[in-house]
Amino acid sequence: RRVQEMESASRAVPQAVFVAIVKTIGHLITVLTALSLVVAFALGNTTAGWWVMPVILLLYGLLLLWCTKSDVGEGSFQSVSVLHLAKPSLHTARKPMKVRLFGGLRKRRK
Numbered sequence: 001r002r003v004q005e006m007e008s009a010s011r012a013v014p015q016a017v018f019v020a021i022v023k024t025i026g027h028l029i030t031v032l033t034a035l036s037l038v039v040a041f042a043l044g045n046t047t048a049g050w051w052v053m054p055v056i057l058l059l060y061g062l063l064l065l066w067c068t069k070s071d072v073g074e075g076s077f078q079s080v081s082v083l084h085l086a087k088p089s090l091h092t093a094r095k096p097m098k099v100r101l102f103g104g105l106r107k108r109r110k
Contacts, residue, residue: 019068026064033058 037054040046
């Protein structure tokens, strides 16, 4: 009950950490199991039924990755263009003044 009364921002941090840890474990299991399968094939070190455990681990790692995929997309941390942020609004935008290189200010054309 107390968890439901907490602000959503306070609940989001532990949730994000938990999802990141589970996703990392899924990546590790998937990559290491795939590497194990490749090495076993390359060395020819196979016996009857050797493939059962690596395939189950590979499927478990893929399941973890699938369960922790983001609904928003992979662009959660998108870079923001500085030019987009620095773009002046309509209220503050002014015409730039034209300046002579060796002289004073030119008159602005209206």
